[in-house]
Amino acid sequence: MSKTAQTPEPPYYAVIFTSKRTEGDRGYAKMAEKMVELASRQPGFLGIESARDDELGITVSYWESLDAIKNWKENAAHKIAQKRGMEEWYEHYAVRVCKVERAYTSEK
Numbered sequence: 001m002s003k004t005a006q007t008p009e010p011p012y013y014a015v016i017f018t019s020k021r022t023e024g025d026r027g028y029a030k031m032a033e034k035m036v037e038l039a040s041r042q043p044g045f046l047g048i049e050s051a052r053d054d055e056l057g058i059t060v061s062y063w064e065s066l067d068a069i070k071n072w073k074e075n076a077a078h079k080i081a082q083k084r085g086m087e088e089w090y091e092h093y094a095v096r097v098c099k100v101e102r103a104y105t106s107e108k
Contacts, residue, residue, distance in 0.1 A: 005047025007062050010100045012046055015069055017059045019085075019093035021052075028089045031081050038077055044068020062100075069097060 021028070039045055039061060046062035063069045072078060085093070 004105065005049050005060075005062055007046050007100070007103065010103050012100050013063045013066060013069060014098045014100050015061045015063065016096040016098065017057075017061075017093065018096075019057045019059075020055065020091040021057060022089055022091050026088055027084075031084065035078060035081050038075070039072060042068065042072050042075070044071070066097070 036048060039048065044064040045068065046064060048059065048061045050059040051057070061072075063072070
């Protein structure tokens with residue numbers, strides 16, 4: 001993704017997913033694309049930003065509320081992706097949920 005998410009005025013929430021991948025794709029890219037598409041249709045979804053290099057991946061998704069985050073976490077297709085992630089795709093990962101209270105941008 002090449003541009004930043006267009007989020008509303010705070011407050012809103014960010015879910016920061018940081019990961020180190022295992023070797024090989026094994027369906028990861030296809031599933032990641034499917035999850036972004038599915039998340040973008042969930043009530044309360046505001047946007048997503050993602051970056052990855054050879055060592056570390058960081059994806060930040062933005063949500064209107066903690067309930068919207070909880071509903072996404074419990075989504076059946078997302079649960080399948082989470083399980084595969086734990087078993088196949090990630091050497092390790094961390095999830096952090098944050099309330100965004102202030103935000104500003106520089107647009108050129």
